[in-house]
Amino acid sequence: MKSTLPSRLKQTISALIFGLAVTAPAAQADEVLKFFNWSDYIAEDTIERFEKETGIKVIADVFDSNEVLEAKMLAGSSGYDLVVPTSSFMGRQILAGVFQPLDKAQLPNSKHLDPELLTYLEKVDPGNHYGIPYLWGTTGLGYNPAMVKKALGEDAPVDSWDLVFKPENMKKLEKCGVMFLDSPDELYPLALNYLKLDPNSKKTADYASTSAASTLLKSVRPYVRQFHSSQYINALANGDICVAIGWSGDIIQAQDRAAEADNGVAIVYSIPKEGTQIWFDMLAIPASADNVKNAHTFINFLLRPDVIADITNYVAYANPNMAATALQDQDISNNPGIYPSAEVKKRFYPGNVRGVKIERLLTRFWSDLKTGR
Known part of the structure; x- marks a missing residue:
């Protein structure tokens, strides 16, 4: 999902090749994060920036439907530390016990989240205990x-x-x-x-x-x-x-x-x-995750206004980060199809x-x- 990019297919293929190439050695590294995300749903340099800043190696795999992710989650040990379910699917997965509660003390950048948007998520995740909104549309x-x-x-x-x-x-x-x-x-x-x-x-x-x-x-x-x-x-x-x-x-x-x-x-x-x-794609940590601290570190990184602004510029999906809006391309921030008016939002349902x-x-x-x- 995207914005102004030269080649989404190129990114997808690169991500797949990268995942295949690094899986074996990375699994042996001391600092690792196994990330399962929608295809074409992150900026080209986001993972590279995170790895350089933290020394944590990211093993990134992609999926193209909630059903694929849900099958892995409900099967037991998914093999991933961080996944991106859509909120409606996450709600029933929470009931199935497949996620662990987030440690908000490790997520200081969650202060940037729009409280109005968080209210849409209350029915599927009361108290926003299990998921952090990543992008929405x-x-x-x-x-x-x-x-x-x-x-x-x-x-x-x-x-x-x-x-x-x-x-x-x-x-x-x-x-x-x-x-x-x-x-x-x-x-x-x-x-x-x-x-x-x-x-x-x-x-x-x-x-x-x-x-x-x-x-x-x-x-x-x-x-x-x-x-x-x-x-x-x-x-x-x-x-x-x-x-x-x-x-x-x-x-x-x-x-x-x-x-x-x-x-x-x-x-x-x-x-x-x-x-x-209105839907939200969430960041959630599986109950079976091996690298929980690294997952929190990556979520907090994605909550940084400058990081998520770059992602929105690339994928053309809105983010819930109030401090990011001014940092984004203005043709994105001012696009009513991406960031609808308050009047239009009144007709939305989660x-x-x-x-x-x-x-x-x-x-x-x-x-x-x-x-x-």
Whole structure:
């Protein structure tokens, strides 16, 4: 997830090669940190700076979905000292006992965290005992104005979920291409919220195959070209699709890639007027971590305003560090798609823990939806 970068793929490959190259010798070092992060989700020099300042060698591996991380965490010993779960997943993982409480005395830089944003996390992590917010963002619409105008005309509802949740619109957009996130944890709550229902509903009836939200998603399913949580970035940037439900920083990354390519493609990020989910990617220490002190040292490093400002500049996702805003590129800090106004924030909802039974219903529904059942 990113901002103004020349090559995200290059970074990902480099990180993977680095991880493979250093795993064996680093594991024998006295000072080590085993870090499991989303791919392309840190500045190019962050880890190098940390290693130079502390002498702690970082073994960095990457993942591309919460499900991958959760499988490792619930299996027992993950082999990592620091991981980056999304807050809604972290909430149920806390209940499963996979994390250890943070020692706030080792995290003096947590004083920079925005207390308003911390309140969103109270329901999944009461008292913020287990996680520190790393980066945050929203789920919205990325679209190509010219292509959407051609398909739907001047009055296309680009400020509303009507764009993708009304079959009559999706039928017209099908030719230019629409992609959805491959994430029931994102899409189903969006559908519930659009229908003016509780996006964090714990009523099993709201997740039945005949429920209003299920019916809504099935009604637009025939017009969705692909469900994927990263390929929409290049697809938008290259003009291969005209609309995507995606994450804020990824859509802005698509803008940057199109600008770098100078291919005449314009991309806009829209937070629909009906509201959307605000999500946080957290820093958490597994209960099985071997290098707990080093994990705290790295978290405190990431909480430094200058460090997290560089990361936000690179990945184009907002951070919760109040002192970092002035240090960031102003086109990032002043971008309402990255840092929405207080008025827009009123329409946000966090993802909460729904319970095992509902998660199973949701998983089953999503599998059926993608296969067209």
